[in-house]
Amino acid sequence: MYSTLHRPLSLLLVFSLFFTLDGFSQSARKKKYVINGYVGGYRGTPVNIEEIDAKKLTHINYAFVNCIDSMAVLSNLKTDTVNFRLLNQLKKVNPNLQILISIGGWTWSKNFSDAVLTPTSRALFAKTSVDIVRQHKLDGVDIDWEYPGQLGDNNKFRPEDKGNFTLMFIELRKELDKLSTETGKKYLLTAALGASKKFIANTEMDKVSKLLDYLFLMTYDFGGPNGTVGHHTNLYSYGPDGTSSSADQAIRDFIAAGVPANKLGIGVAFYGKAVDAASTENNGLGQQRVRPVAGTPSPSAG
Numbered sequence: 618m619y620s621t622l623h624r625p626l627s628l629l630l631v632f633s634l635f636f637t638l639d640g641f642s643q644s645a646r647k648k649k650y651v652i653n654g655y656v657g658g659y660r661g662t663p664v665n666i667e668e669i670d671a672k673k674l675t676h677i678n679y680a681f682v683n684c685i686d687s688m689a690v691l692s693n694l695k696t697d698t699v700n701f702r703l704l705n706q707l708k709k710v711n712p713n714l715q716i717l718i719s720i721g722g723w724t725w726s727k728n729f730s731d732a733v734l735t736p737t738s739r740a741l742f743a744k745t746s747v748d749i750v751r752q753h754k755l756d757g758v759d760i761d762w763e764y765p766g767q768l769g770d771n772n773k774f775r776p777e778d779k780g781n782f783t784l785m786f787i788e789l790r791k792e793l794d795k796l797s798t799e800t801g802k803k804y805l806l807t808a809a810l811g812a813s814k815k816f817i818a819n820t821e822m823d824k825v826s827k828l829l830d831y832l833f834l835m836t837y838d839f840g841g842p843n844g845t846v847g848h849h850t851n852l853y854s855y856g857p858d859g860t861s862s863s864a865d866q867a868i869r870d871f872i873a874a875g876v877p878a879n880k881l882g883i884g885v886a887f888y889g890k891a892v893d894a895a896s897t898e899n900n901g902l903g904q905q906r907v908r909p910v911a912g913t914p915s916p917s918a919g
Contacts, residue, residue, distance in 0.1 A: 651831060651882060655680045656704065659722065661693035664700045671707040671714050676805075678719040678759050679704065682749065684728045687738040689720055689746040701753040715756035717805060718749055726763045727772045733781040743788035747796055750804065757805030757830075758789055764811050766819030783821045786828040807831045809884070812839075812867035823875025832876060836864035837886035846894045846901050850886040856903060 653676040656664055669677075679700065683692040691697040704716050721729060732742045746758050763769045765778035786806065793804040808825070810816060812834040826832060839862040841847025847861060854863040864883045872878055891910035894901035 649675075651675050653678060653831075653833065653882065655719065656700075657681075658693060658697055658700045659725075661696050663696055664703050666703050666707055669707060671711040674711070674714060676715045676717060676756075677704060677707075678717050678807075678809075679755075680719045681722040681725050681761065682718045682720040682746075683725045684720055684732050684742070686728070687732040687741045689718070689742060689749055691749065692725075698753070701755065705754060715805060717757040717759045717807065718746070718755060719759040719761050719809070720746060721761040721763060723763050723770050726761070726769055729762045729765070730773045730775055730778050730781075733785040734775075734777065739781070739785055739788045742785070743792040746789060747792040747804075750793075751796055751799075757807065758793065759805075759807045759809065759833075760785070760789075761809040764816055764819065767811075767815065779819055779821060782819075783824045783828070786825055790828050805830045807833060809833045809835055810871075812836045812862070812864070812884075814870055817870060817874045822871060826876040826880060829880065831882055832871070832880050833882040834864070834867050834871065834884055836867050836884045839863070840890075841903065841906070844906050846892055846904050846906050848902075849890050850884075852883075 652674050654669075654674050655678045656669065657680050658664060659681045679697075682697075683690045685692075701716075707716075708714050731738065733739050749755070750758060762782070763772075764774075765782045766774055766776065768774060786808075790806055793806055796802075796804055806829055808829055810820075810832055822832075837850035839847060839849050839851065842861065848855060851861075851863050853865045854861045868878070868881055868883065871881055892901075893907040893910060895905040895907055898904060
């Protein structure tokens with residue numbers, strides 16, 4: 618017997634910063650939280666800014682900018698240019714709103730390993746990234762490399778990715794600082810990071826965290842281990858052994874790797890996934906996955 622698990626489907630990913638392991642203290646409530654939403658432009662369509670409640674966001678990541686021939690490239694130049702102008706108009710509603718380009722993503726991470734391989738290629742990548750910020754009067758750069766030292770979506774990868782990931786951010790920070798000298802304004806450098814121990818093992822998070830303003834963990838697309846049905850964007854581990862992937866566990870792992878807690882954000886996926894499970898026991902949770910339900914994203918293993 619098969620059971621089908623359905624969850625609501627939407628498109629926006631939101632990152633929330635200043636997550637604490639022991640709950641929210643009185644002092645934490647007084648902090649200014651970072652609420653960062655992704656706005657997609659990768660399909661080459663105009664953004665409808667009327668659907669964006671700018672007052673509820675502190676940051677917007679424009680997804681995505683491509684990485685080609687060691688350069689940051691607007692693959693949908695015409696609509697990207699229009700979308701930057703439209704997103705900047707939201708600052709009339711929320712003057713504190715900051716808009717960043719997000720480079721990479723699942724599909725456009727294929728060339729990162731080459732782009733950051735040498736000092737020359739890193740310099741070119743950093744310059745072209747910041748040139749987009751400069752030209753369109755944006756507020757910073759976000760890197761979404763999925764993933765250093767891993768295959769990802771059939772990407773090129775190599776052992777050198779571990780150190781080059783750090784060197785890439787050093788070069789990006791240099792270029793952003795040059796722009797700050799021109800304008801007198803501070804620019805942000807952030808990253809979306811895989812929320813796994815494997816990602817930590819393939820990077821130098823203690824060094825990287827010193828270069829970044831915020832580190833946003835992709836605490837979604839977890840699924841269940843060993844081909845089982847599991848939650849895909851859960852806050853805490855579940856199951857009898859408590860070892861399933863979760864936002865809580867990811868935060869603990871990154872802090873243990875040397876990342877300051879006040880720079881970490883957790884990601885919430887405003888979309889759902891559906892699978893056929895081999896049994897209805899425990900409402901399908903922890904049961905073997907049979908197949909994805911047609912028309913929904915495929916679950917990924919945690």
